[in-house]
C-alpha cells in the first residue's frame with residue numbers, strides 16, 4: 302500500500318491518499334465534490350435544454366410566421382372568392398337576362414374568371430357596367 306500526495310478536488314488542500322485514484326481529502330469533501338459534480342451535470346443538462354428550448358422557440362416562431370402567412374393568404378382568398386359572382390347572381394344584381402350577359406361576355410364587355418369549367422364574374426364588373 303503506497304502513499305500518494307494528492308490535491309483535494311474540492312478544497313484544493315494537499316493530502317496523503319492511500320489510493321492513486323482518491324480525489325478528495327475527506328469524506329466531507331468527497332460528498333461535497335460529488336454534489337458539485339452533480340450540480341454541474343445538471344447545469345450542463347439545463348444548458349442543453351436551453352439550447353433545445355431556443356431551437357423549439359425558433360421553430361415555433363417560424364411556424365407562427367407560416368401560420369400568419371397562411372392566414373393572410375386565407376383571408377386574401379376569401380376576399381377574392383367573395384368578389385366573384387355566379388352568372389346568375391350577376392344577372393340578378395344587374396337586372397339583365399342571362400342571354401344578355403352571354404352577349405356581354407362575347408363582346409368582352411364583362412370580364413370573367415374561369416374556375417375549372419365554371420364562369421364567375423368579379424364584383425367590380427357591376428360598377429363598370431352600371
Ligand SMILES: [Zn+2]
Pocket residue numbers: 309310311312313314325326327330
Ligand atoms: Zn478536501
